[in-house]
Amino acid sequence: MSEKGARQTRFVVAGLMLAILMSAMDNTIVATAMGRIVDDLGGYDQLVWVTSAYMIALMAGTPIFGKLSDMYGRKRFFIFGIIVFLMGSALCGTAGSITQLSVYRAIQGIGGGALMPIAFTIVFDIFPPEKRGKMSGLFGAVFGISSIFGPLLGAVITDHIGWEWVFYINIPLGILALFFIGTYYKESLSHSKQRIDWVGAFTLVGAIVCLMFALELGGQKYAWDSGMILGLFGGFVVLLAVFLYTETKVAEPIISFKMFRKRLFASSVLTSLFYGSTFIIATIYIPIFIQGVYGGSATNSGLLLMPMMIGSVVGSQVGGFLTTKLSFRSIMMISAVFFLAGVVSLGFISPDTARFVVTLEMILLGFGVGYSFSVLNMAAIDGFDMRQRGAATATTTFMRSLGMTLGITIFGIIQRNIFTSRLETAFGGKAPIGGGGGGNQQFLTPEGRKAIPAEVLSKIEAALATSISHTFLWALIPAVAAVIMVLLMPGTRMTMSRKPEPKQELRTE
Numbered sequence: 001m002s003e004k005g006a007r008q009t010r011f012v013v014a015g016l017m018l019a020i021l022m023s024a025m026d027n028t029i030v031a032t033a034m035g036r037i038v039d040d041l042g043g044y045d046q047l048v049w050v051t052s053a054y055m056i057a058l059m060a061g062t063p064i065f066g067k068l069s070d071m072y073g074r075k076r077f078f079i080f081g082i083i084v085f086l087m088g089s090a091l092c093g094t095a096g097s098i099t100q101l102s103v104y105r106a107i108q109g110i111g112g113g114a115l116m117p118i119a120f121t122i123v124f125d126i127f128p129p130e131k132r133g134k135m136s137g138l139f140g141a142v143f144g145i146s147s148i149f150g151p152l153l154g155a156v157i158t159d160h161i162g163w164e165w166v167f168y169i170n171i172p173l174g175i176l177a178l179f180f181i182g183t184y185y186k187e188s189l190s191h192s193k194q195r196i197d198w199v200g201a202f203t204l205v206g207a208i209v210c211l212m213f214a215l216e217l218g219g220q221k222y223a224w225d226s227g228m229i230l231g232l233f234g235g236f237v238v239l240l241a242v243f244l245y246t247e248t249k250v251a252e253p254i255i256s257f258k259m260f261r262k263r264l265f266a267s268s269v270l271t272s273l274f275y276g277s278t279f280i281i282a283t284i285y286i287p288i289f290i291q292g293v294y295g296g297s298a299t300n301s302g303l304l305l306m307p308m309m310i311g312s313v314v315g316s317q318v319g320g321f322l323t324t325k326l327s328f329r330s331i332m333m334i335s336a337v338f339f340l341a342g343v344v345s346l347g348f349i350s351p352d353t354a355r356f357v358v359t360l361e362m363i364l365l366g367f368g369v370g371y372s373f374s375v376l377n378m379a380a381i382d383g384f385d386m387r388q389r390g391a392a393t394a395t396t397t398f399m400r401s402l403g404m405t406l407g408i409t410i411f412g413i414i415q416r417n418i419f420t421s422r423l424e425t426a427f428g429g430k431a432p433i434g435g436g437g438g439g440n441q442q443f444l445t446p447e448g449r450k451a452i453p454a455e456v457l458s459k460i461e462a463a464l465a466t467s468i469s470h471t472f473l474w475a476l477i478p479a480v481a482a483v484i485m486v487l488l489m490p491g492t493r494m495t496m497s498r499k500p501e502p503k504q505e506l507r508t509e
Helices: 003-031 034-041 044-072 075-092 098-126 129-160 170-184 198-217 227-249 263-294 298-322 328-346 355-381 386-426 446-450 454-474 476-487
Strands: none
Touching: 003 044, 003 075, 003 098, 003 129, 003 170, 034 098, 034 263, 044 075, 044 098, 044 198, 044 386, 075 098, 075 170, 098 129, 098 355, 098 386, 129 298, 198 227, 198 386, 263 328, 263 355, 263 386, 263 454, 263 476, 298 328, 298 355, 328 355, 328 454, 328 476, 355 386, 386 454, 454 476
């Protein structure tokens, strides 16, 4: 590659990293601001929708944009994703209620659905096999870095400027990424004429939305045996059946079951699903635990999350480095040991748990999950040609997003129900000050805590700590499932073949 081509490549990589940083940082930067957002906007009982709305939209867009990028090129849809994400970010800062914020987060998610899979696919297109491990480790580390600076930046902004700016901060990052990709990425590829499986896309997203609303509203606004909840569950079953049938008949399915015939792809994708559903719980509930139990500000909770994220950066780099030396399964077994240990240890946190112990537990979990950011993407895409990489990467991202979405919803319901039950037991069935289902959550802010009587606050802290620790114990189910999927991976090492394939590179003329 010429000096000019190498320079272009560096700018393209910088643009991709900025876009991934922006998208990946969004959930972590919002997590530490949630206490303040709920205090301002209310709606603690709807808190999970701020994140799940983003994830549902991201999940809907991911396979579609992945397929479109295989058909018509990566650049145009990557730029589209950045623009939509920036529009959603600008709108989020203007939200006046939790409902509005959730809708605007969904717009962000549509843009995010184009960013993640296409960015990783571009990396595999422009770099040879021997460099992919290093680059995937670097890009995986961006997830960790975003998780380091996300909570801290979100906390500082929330405490000193205003929570609205945790969304506005995306705008300069996105504009810079847009400039780098728009100016320096000149793709050259043979387009592959395919059809988008719109029926599959709509039925899959519809099925997931029906399931999530049924789980979220059941036992709260509607009885479990009510017509509304039974109808939602029925809609989920019907739409899922239609989706599965459609995917076996169409020429170009959203999720190709043929890809799942490859054992490495199937096990890697399912591992991503279970890792995502478990790890998202820590990013949401550790800040809530710190603010609601330790009494820390958003800044303190962001600082305490940093060890977990530093661990994930290190894990991602180590995982990417090892891909040229060990099989994917061997690397992920190392990951699984730390990952499982972290989840188990978090299942026993309480108001009496020392902060340094929580820090060690965060490092364990972060180091374990960091491997998945770099290794699973490489494992899933290994062996596919250029015209399948977009779909393969999109499916991996989709399954991780699906895991995160279901994890947020299901474990959010578990935590809320345990918390409510403990409060009712502690206060004889009466909601305490600041502890009501949808009211002002005073115990999540230092100022509000001062207004709550000490004996009342102590009971709220105990109830919250128990609900979060028990939620982590329930999270052992997908964590153990992830370990089983790792064990089922074949002993395959990264393909280093230099067999010619359709060329996609940066043009320097």
